[in-house]
Amino acid sequence: MIRAQVQPTPTGAILFDATAVQHVDEAWFEPAHWQASSTASTQSGGRGGVVFFEAPFGAGVLRHYRRGGLVGRLNADHYLWTGRRRTRGFREFTLLAQLHDAGLRVPAPLFARYVREGLRYRADLVTRRIPGARTLAERSLAGDVDAALAARVGRTLAGFHVRGAWHADLNAHNVVVDGAGEIWLLDFDRGRMRPPAMPWQQANLERLHRSLAKIGAIKRLEGFDARFWHPLLAAYHRVLADRAARGDAP
Template structure:
């Protein structure tokens, strides 16, 4: 289990794993601070505000929470504050810690922070980076999404669903593949629930739409006739196992 500690920070709190970092301060959540140390490896940008940083705990991913869609124009990176333990960053940190404790393939959490802004707050999360990984979407784009990988994907999802893990945004960008296996990332708004049929199938339907969107169904009937049935069969077998 993680050695979870909480420390006060300007305007909010920092939750961190003392087993990975003896102390974490506000600079850990600043890409500019890491850049000043020569430890900012990359900052791809995008809605998630992701930076790759070289920390004392190891190479990690720093993510600033941002809203998507139309509401982002109004609220940007602010969320309604209803308690420190209910912030998106602390919830995701604790969920990841629990999943890692259960032996599920997730990025281990390092630290989470929230900062109060009146009735609202902003938040950040640091997790260890999965080394040498590419997303399932990248595998599709590179022509590497074959029947074997489809089956492994189905087995991965079933493994989480058996534990009652409902991923709020199960898509081809949130499944990582490296030499060690497959991993699931980005558990913002994820929950532990009773593994009922309805939400499990809804999760799979969301993944299917994502695979189609990134191009898995292009070039003929291979996806509908071979790849998706293989994924679904492997899921069903693994879930019953």
């Protein structure tokens, strides 16, 4: 179980898992710290400025929250201050901890930080790295998908949905297959818990399908619907039907 504690800083605060570390050095939120460390390796990319590193407490992923689209050109990484609990990093840490402790496959949160600047703040999040991870986007474009994988993805998504876990940006880059073939979901920024309901659950699935179309996976993989999407939906709805037959409460 994750044990969240708050550590004040001169310019904000850090939320961390006290079962993983006893305290957090603010330098751990700086890519340059890991790039200069002899015990660490780094790799950067993506809108969020992701950095992969190795540390004494394990393999981690550092993400700096950045805005995308047109807004991001004018304001790269500042957000309106509305309270500590509502900062991007603290909210995602709290949700990931809840999902992790419920047995769902999400990256375990290690620590989150906000740096306040008057009515604005910047934020960062560090999670544990998933070993051997490849995104569904990567596997789809490589043709490395089949009905068995689709069924695992469908069952995993259903497991999140029946518990009311809503992903704000469910796409093929945020669905990950680890080295053992298990399915994980990444990036719960802006996600939240909500009562299970088919309209938002269906919208989540449609968003994933659109992302697969956007990256060209559907066109590249012959018979995509029959080979992958239909088995995914069948497994997804089977979980929901089995749960309903048992009379399980959300």
